[in-house]
Amino acid sequence: MKITSVELERVLGVKSELPKTGKPEFVMAGRSNVGKSSFINAFVNRKNFARTSSTPGKTRTINFYNINERFYLVDLPGYGYASTGAVEQEKWGRMINRYLETSDDIEEVILFVDIRHDPSKLDIQMFDYVTQVTGFEPIVILTKMDKINRSQIKKQTAAIRKALHATENCTMIPFSSQSKQGLESIYAIIDEIMDAPETPETQV
Template sequence: MKVTSAEIVISAVKPEQYPEGGLPEFALAGRSNVGKSSFINKMINRKALARTSSKPGKTQTLNFYLINEMLHFVDVPGYGYAKVSKREREIWGKMIETYLTTREELKAVVLIVDLRHPPTNDDVMMYDFVKHYDIPVVIIATKADKIPKGKWDKHLKVVKDTLELEPGDHLIKFSSETGLGKEEAWAVLQSYMKTEDS
C-alpha cells in the first residue's frame, strides 16, 4: 500500500466523537512505550505524525488517523503504565472497551508487542479480550532489528506460546527502524478491508 496522505482527524473519548463515514478502522493496542507511534509513522512513511513520547502513558484519547482517505488507524491509550492513577486507568479501560465492543467499522485489532521480551500479562489480557469478542487480531512483534536474525524464530515462538496464539492469527515480525514487516502488515490489513467488499 502506497500511503500518499495521512492526518490525525480527531482525538475522541466517547462514541459521539468518533468519525462518521463508515471507513474501515484498525485499532492499535499495546503497552505504553512498546513503539505504537513508531509503528504508525513507519506504516505511513512519516517521521512524526504520531508523536512518540519519552513519557509513557501520554496518549489518553482514541486518536483517529485518516490514511489515503480510505481507512483509519485508531491509536488507543497504552496499558500497563504504573504512574497513572487507578481511577484514570478505569476511565481509559471503559473508553477502550466501549470502542472495541461497539464500533462496527472496526476490522481488526493490531496488538503490538516487543519481540525482545515475552508478552506481558496485560498483552495476554488484551489478546484474550479481543478473542472473547471475536474481533480479528494481528500481532505485530516489533523491535526485530534489536535481535540477531538467527534468534527470531525462538523469540516468535515465545510470543506464540505466551499468548496461546490461535491458528489463523497473523504474527508479523516488524522493525520501525528497517521497515521489516511493513509490506506484510499492509497486505494483512488490506485483506481485512477486502473481505467486506467481496
C-alpha cells in the first residue's frame, strides 16, 4: 500500500452525532497506552500525526483518519484508564457501543493488545463483544514487539490467542511502531480486503 493522502477528517466527542462516511471503516480498539496512536503514525509514516503519550488516556475522542480518500482508520478512546473516572468511562463505553452497533460502514475491527502481557479482562470482553456485534473475530495487532525477544514472540502470540479464546483462523500480527515490523503484513491485509469484490451480504 502506498499512502498518498491522510487527513484527520472528523473528531467526535461523547455526544456527537455519528457520521455516515460511506467508506470502509477499520476501527481500532484497545486499552489506553497500548499503542493505537503510535500505530497510526507508523501506518501513515509521519512522526507526530496522531497524538501519542506515555500518559494513558491521550485519545479522548473518536478520530476518523481518511486514508487515500479510500478508507478510514477510526481511533477509539482507549479503555481501562482508571483515572478517567467511572462516570466518564461509562459514557464513553456507551458511545463506543453505539458506534459499533449502528455504523453501516465498519469493515473490520482491529483489537490492539500489548504482546508482553496476557490480555486483561477488558480485552477479552472487547474481543467477545466485537465478535458478537459484527459476527467476525477482530484482527488482533500485538503491539510493542520490539520490547521482547524473538523466542518470546511466538510464545506470547499463542498465549494471547488462547486467553482471548480466539480461533486458529483469527489473524494475529506482532507489530512494532518503532521498528515497523508487522506493518507490511497489515498493509497487505487491508489491501486484500479493499480489493475483494463485495459479497452479497454487504451489498444490501
